[in-house]
Amino acid sequence: MSEKVSRLERLRSVREWLAWQLRRTDQTIAELERQEVMAARAARTLPPPPPGWKLAMQRAGGKATPDSVHASECSMAGKHTKPLTRDQALRALTEDDVAPCPYCRPDTDLGVL
Structure with missing residues (x-):
């Protein structure tokens, strides 16, 4: 009882999966950019510790x-x-x-x- 999946259906499935991967990649990039901005801001605002x-x-x-x-x-x-x-x-x-x-x-x- 196996149905034969058309080539069009397989390509649509692949397209959905690729779109999902692209969204995850965009989210990861956005998170890394946010972390870099926060690290740069912290480096600018925190003075170096005074020598003792x-x-x-x-x-x-x-x-x-x-x-x-x-x-x-x-x-x-x-x-x-x-x-x-x-x-x-x-x-x-x-x-x-x-x-x-x-x-x-x-x-x-x-x-x-």
Whole structure:
């Protein structure tokens, strides 16, 4: 009892399927374009994170004294550190004569030469 499907009917079925695929492709393209717009907008509106600094402390005789100023991501600071703002790091380098780290060079980022 199998009916023979005409060539015209088969082509109409293929056309319907292709139209469905085209709609899905258009939807995917629209979603990806929306994501790109949102990512570009976020990149424009979010300022880059401010660089941070830290003060390495040297322990001698139970007393902690400032040893050196480091960039926040520097691993040469050791265990005993104190976070610093930009102004505090500048003051430590210029007024308190704390040495800058020779590896991460926070004085260069802060404009102290």
